[in-house]
Amino acid sequence: MAAVAHVPAQAHAQTNYLNAQKGVWSWMTTVDHKRIGIMYLSLISTSFFLGGIFALLIRLSLLNPKHMVFGKVIFDAETYNRIFTLHGVVMVFLFIIPSIPAALGNFVLPLMLGAKDVAFPRLNLLSLYIYFVGAVFGIAAMVTGGVDTGWTFYTPYSTTTNSQVTLMTMAAFILGFSSIFTGLNFIATIHKLRAPGMGWFQMPLFCWGIYATAIIQVLATPVLGITLVLLMLERSFQIGIFDPRIGGDPVLFQHFFWFYSHPAVYIMILPGMAIISEIIPTFSQKTIFGYRSIAFSSVAIALVGFLVWGHHMFVSGQSPLASVIFSFLTFLVAIPSGIKIFNWLATMWRGNIKLDAPMLYAISFLLLFSIGGLTGIFLGALSVDIHLTDTYFVVAHFHYVMMGGTVIAFIAGLHYWWPKMTGRMYSEKIARVACALTFIGFNVTFMSQFLLGSRGMPRRYYNYLDQFQPLHAFSTYGSWILGAGLGLTAICLLSSLRKAPDAPRNPWGGRTLEWTTQSPPIEHNFDVDPVLTHGPYDYRKPLPVEVEA
Amino acid sequence: MSTTAQLVQGHHDPTLQHHFHTKEQQFETSKLGMWLFLATEILLFGGLFVGFALMQQKYPQAFLLAHHHLDRSLGALNTVVLLLSSFTMVMAVWAAQTSRKKLLVWLLLATMACAFIFLGVKYFEYSHKFHEGLLPGKFYSHKGDTVPNQFVFFSFYFMMTGLHGIHILGGIGAIGWLVIRALKGDFDANYYTPVDLIGLYWHLVDLIWIYLFPLLYLIQ
Numbered sequence: 001m002a003a004v005a006h007v008p009a010q011a012h013a014q015t016n017y018l019n020a021q022k023g024v025w026s027w028m029t030t031v032d033h034k035r036i037g038i039m040y041l042s043l044i045s046t047s048f049f050l051g052g053i054f055a056l057l058i059r060l061s062l063l064n065p066k067h068m069v070f071g072k073v074i075f076d077a078e079t080y081n082r083i084f085t086l087h088g089v090v091m092v093f094l095f096i097i098p099s100i101p102a103a104l105g106n107f108v109l110p111l112m113l114g115a116k117d118v119a120f121p122r123l124n125l126l127s128l129y130i131y132f133v134g135a136v137f138g139i140a141a142m143v144t145g146g147v148d149t150g151w152t153f154y155t156p157y158s159t160t161t162n163s164q165v166t167l168m169t170m171a172a173f174i175l176g177f178s179s180i181f182t183g184l185n186f187i188a189t190i191h192k193l194r195a196p197g198m199g200w201f202q203m204p205l206f207c208w209g210i211y212a213t214a215i216i217q218v219l220a221t222p223v224l225g226i227t228l229v230l231l232m233l234e235r236s237f238q239i240g241i242f243d244p245r246i247g248g249d250p251v252l253f254q255h256f257f258w259f260y261s262h263p264a265v266y267i268m269i270l271p272g273m274a275i276i277s278e279i280i281p282t283f284s285q286k287t288i289f290g291y292r293s294i295a296f297s298s299v300a301i302a303l304v305g306f307l308v309w310g311h312h313m314f315v316s317g318q319s320p321l322a323s324v325i326f327s328f329l330t331f332l333v334a335i336p337s338g339i340k341i342f343n344w345l346a347t348m349w350r351g352n353i354k355l356d357a358p359m360l361y362a363i364s365f366l367l368l369f370s371i372g373g374l375t376g377i378f379l380g381a382l383s384v385d386i387h388l389t390d391t392y393f394v395v396a397h398f399h400y401v402m403m404g405g406t407v408i409a410f411i412a413g414l415h416y417w418w419p420k421m422t423g424r425m426y427s428e429k430i431a432r433v434a435c436a437l438t439f440i441g442f443n444v445t446f447m448s449q450f451l452l453g454s455r456g457m458p459r460r461y462y463n464y465l466d467q468f469q470p471l472h473a474f475s476t477y478g479s480w481i482l483g484a485g486l487g488l489t490a491i492c493l494l495s496s497l498r499k500a501p502d503a504p505r506n507p508w509g510g511r512t513l514e515w516t517t518q519s520p521p522i523e524h525n526f527d528v529d530p531v532l533t534h535g536p537y538d539y540r541k542p543l544p545v546e547v548e549a
Numbered sequence: 550m551s552t553t554a555q556l557v558q559g560h561h562d563p564t565l566q567h568h569f570h571t572k573e574q575q576f577e578t579s580k581l582g583m584w585l586f587l588a589t590e591i592l593l594f595g596g597l598f599v600g601f602a603l604m605q606q607k608y609p610q611a612f613l614l615a616h617h618h619l620d621r622s623l624g625a626l627n628t629v630v631l632l633l634s635s636f637t638m639v640m641a642v643w644a645a646q647t648s649r650k651k652l653l654v655w656l657l658l659a660t661m662a663c664a665f666i667f668l669g670v671k672y673f674e675y676s677h678k679f680h681e682g683l684l685p686g687k688f689y690s691h692k693g694d695t696v697p698n699q700f701v702f703f704s705f706y707f708m709m710t711g712l713h714g715i716h717i718l719g720g721i722g723a724i725g726w727l728v729i730r731a732l733k734g735d736f737d738a739n740y741y742t743p744v745d746l747i748g749l750y751w752h753l754v755d756l757i758w759i760y761l762f763p764l765l766y767l768i769q
Binding site: 115116117118119120121123180184185187188191192193218219220221222223225226227230233234237238239240241247249252256524529 | 566569570582589599607685687697701704708
């Protein structure tokens with residue numbers, strides 16, 4: 001696609017955003033969206049590692065009902081509660097919400113739009129620092145005793161337990177601002193910094209996904225912010241809003257919490273879908289099928305997503321009429337999600353499919369997200385939910401969408417843009433093995449949890465009946481395969497950094513603007529400001545020669 | 550590197566940042582960013598408004614009795630003061646747009662003065678409540694209530710006016726910064742974005758009070 005002119009290929013591998021300025025200080029004060037994206041990437045990867053360790057510990061502890069490992073009890077019940085809470089809090093607030101938008105989105109979005117930077121570069125840096133401060137609060141809460149409420153902080157337990165709820169909610173409150181600023185920045189960037197010639201419908205679909213995400217970040221996160229403030233005040237001063245002992249309403253907390261936290265799961269999944277919309281046309285070498293319906297379905301998910309929070313509360317005692325309406329609206333979300341799945345499949349149909357690692361992950365996404373989405377319909381149905389609520393079925397559904405969906409898409413995107421970000425090609429062979437391990441490990445871990453849940457194993461319980469032991473053990477073995485797959489992915493990507501830069505401008509034959517600049521890009525992204533002349537998925541014409549580099 | 554590209558495009562104006570093509574683009578982007586920020590502010594306060602509405606529905610009698618402890622005339626005075634400050638602020642934006650640099654400084658100072666008067670009145674109101682034990686949550690110690698749960702009203706009163714007060718303080722800081730820059734002569738018809746944006750913020754803070762005043766002081 002189509003930047004007007006290009007500096008000849010000799011410019012390649014000379015100056016780029018990584019070596020244009022040197023020293024730690026130049027990184028700490030940078031306003032370059034690419035460097036900020038890289039710093040976000042390292043921070044969220046660290047969080048992912050930490051959350052993953054907690055996950056492995058949970059599974060290890062559940063290997064048998066006595067929690068015996070090598071003849072010793074690995075965790076008592078209280079520690080177990082803290083571990084699963086920390087797993088949830090770290091994964092949700094420190095990893096998955098910022099993962100794709102703040103790390104990959106920061107790096108790729110301005111490049112895709114043909115812009116030099118995001119709309120507010122200093123605000124972008126500020127959001128990184130706020131994230132860091134939030135993370136410090138979170139770690140402080142962990143080392144001073146942890147939290148045992150679950151990541152949802154439900155009252156009245158959260159207002160009475162003496163674990164570090166206040167510190168941890170403070171951390172989530174601060175992290176919220178980081179998320180708001182990222183979203184605000186991206187909306188302004190998409191509105192105002194598109195390259196000349198790029199109308200809304202010439203934007204790559206990644207940008208539409210990020211746009212829909214950003215709307216939710218801006219509109220939902222402040223409500224979480226005030227909710228957490230109210231929770232902290234209730235804990236400290238008994239203001240009388242959530243605690244039933246003093247006349248408060250604990251269900252009100254659930255309403256407030258899910259008014260953010262249900263849209264928040266779309267903050268998590270929409271960017272994942274956005275990445276898949278890029279990878280599938282590139283590795284099918286075919287125009288995306290149904291551009292507009294994919295674009296609008298992202299926005300539709302974002303908007304309908306605001307109206308379904310009550311489906312987390314079918315058994316909370318809310319009015320049956322409200323439950324019926326929430327259940328109906330929940331089914332509505334399946335429509336735009338289904339539209340996306342079928343459009344992606346139609347894009348692949350008769351395409352020239354190349355099964356490189358990003359595409360393997362994208363296909364894994366299609367399978368896993370479909371399972372996650374369809375089991376969501378079970379849970380959205382009122383009568384079925386009463387049986388399945390608060391069981392491992394919910395845990396498995398959530399992980400199929402969040403891990404099988406978002407995390408797999410995140411890893412897909414990481415492989416897809418790795419050459420652009422680092423200038424290095426990773427080992428395709430190792431990446432494929434890692435993808436296979438991750439896929440198998442994931443399914444072994446969580447498919448068994450669907451069975452556990454449908455048979456009545458409640459989530460978050462420390463003890464369980466002996467009859468559940470084989471499935472729990474199966475799930476734990478799966479977690480080891482999954483851990484090995486993710487570990488191998490890390491090794492595969494990081495070991496590529498030791499080589500000399502070898503990535504061409506456009507290793508995959510993509511048609512979006514980020515592939516027209518050198519890998520890694522120069523500080524201001526493009527040698528000459530691009531002007532758009534072709535659509536983002538125009539595979540009918542061959543690539544301009546200089547782009548192939 | 551891209552220095553050539555930059556030179557070609559002639560980025561000489563120091564108020565134009567490197568990633569924008571034109572000043573109009575930069576101005577519109579900043580303004581959009583500010584509106585988005587104001588939307589987040591409305592949702593932040595929105596949580597408190599919803600909580601207030603639900604609790605008032607739950608304890609209507611307690612809220613009605615509790616609100617009699619508020620001083621309507623002081624609340625009305627503060628409403629007038631803030632409305633006046635919005636007027637001086639909008640005039641300040643006009644002064645910047647028309648390069649009236651001295652007038653701009655005076656109007657900004659007038660806006661700040663109104664903000665301080667507002668906080669001064671609020672201080673008297675708060676100290677009166679402290680004196681009577683009309684405090685939020687567990688600090689509530691007012692004697693002789695005939696209806697329970699009046700402390701919930703004061704929880705909301707202090708949270709809502711407190712959060713609003715923090716925004717007034719933030720506004721004072723921001724306007725103070727504008728005064729310093731205006732004294733340096735930074736703003737004129739060519740560049741007045743910060744005055745415009747902080748003006749928008751100030752109007753929102755004012756608007757929130759316009760809702761808080763009847764909600765808290767004029768319950769029927």
